[in-house]
Amino acid sequence: MNNNEYLWVEALNKALKSNKKEAFSRYFQLATVNAERLPKVRTVVFRGMNNDGCSPLIISDTRSAKTEQITQCSSVELCWYFPFSREQFRIMGHATIYSADTTVDAQSACRARVWQQLSHQAKAQFFWPAPGSDRVDALPEEQVDVMPNTFQVISIRPSDVDHLILSNPQRRLVSRFVEEQWHVNAVNP
Numbered sequence: 001m002n003n004n005e006y007l008w009v010e011a012l013n014k015a016l017k018s019n020k021k022e023a024f025s026r027y028f029q030l031a032t033v034n035a036e037r038l039p040k041v042r043t044v045v046f047r048g049m050n051n052d053g054c055s056p057l058i059i060s061d062t063r064s065a066k067t068e069q070i071t072q073c074s075s076v077e078l079c080w081y082f083p084f085s086r087e088q089f090r091i092m093g094h095a096t097i098y099s100a101d102t103t104v105d106a107q108s109a110c111r112a113r114v115w116q117q118l119s120h121q122a123k124a125q126f127f128w129p130a131p132g133s134d135r136v137d138a139l140p141e142e143q144v145d146v147m148p149n150t151f152q153v154i155s156i157r158p159s160d161v162d163h164l165i166l167s168n169p170q171r172r173l174v175s176r177f178v179e180e181q182w183h184v185n186a187v188n189p
């Protein structure tokens with residue numbers, strides 16, 4: 001592969017396609033930084049790309065710890081491993097929260113579109129008591145037709161991508177977005 005022909009998002013789309021059979025290939029780990037400047041990481045589901053075609057979208061609850069962390073520090077990193085093609089993508093970027101309060105039409109439209117695509121089960125969680133609060137066994141009746149204020153979409157705009165390919169010959173391509181362009185370097189794995 002010639003470096004000039006390489007674009008990380010095309011490689012990621014190819015990995016998503018070739019790993020499609022594995023449901024868990026749509027899960028990745030998202031790392032944030034908390035108020036004590038300590039790392040926090042959790043698994044989330046990839047909900048497709050934003051309209052720019054390269055910013056991964058996830059869903060989250062307004063009341064979750066990650067919301068507070070991203071509000072204070074929008075720098076995040078996600079780590080995605082594709083077991084079938086044996087590739088890892090580490091994507092660093094800037095997270096933007098699309099909440100019920102947004103005044104940006106494109107953000108509201110994206111939030112509504114992602115909500116419509118969710119299963120009943122995924123929607124129901126946004127009507128449960130706050131994540132991380134003491135356990136309550138009796139859950140409220142869910143009226144999942146109405147999009148609740150607890151529901152938010154997080155869009156992650158990448159700035160640095162580290163793509164490690166474990167199949168022979170091993171390769172590692174490091175991409176950085178500088179002056180409105182992606183620049184890629186092949187480095188030792």
Ligand SMILES: Cc1cc2nc3c(=O)[nH]c(=O)nc-3n(C[C@H](O)[C@H](O)[C@H](O)COP(=O)(O)O)c2cc1C
Pocket residue numbers: 027040041042043044045046058059060061064065066067131132
């Ligand atoms: C397979 C899997 C998928 C998950 N997907 C999501 C998700 O898409 N969004 C989300 O907020 N939490 C998701 N979770 C739960 C998170 O990992 C985490 O427990 C929760 O978001 C609370 O994290 P926080 O307190 O750091 O915000 C998922 C967990 C697993 C195991």
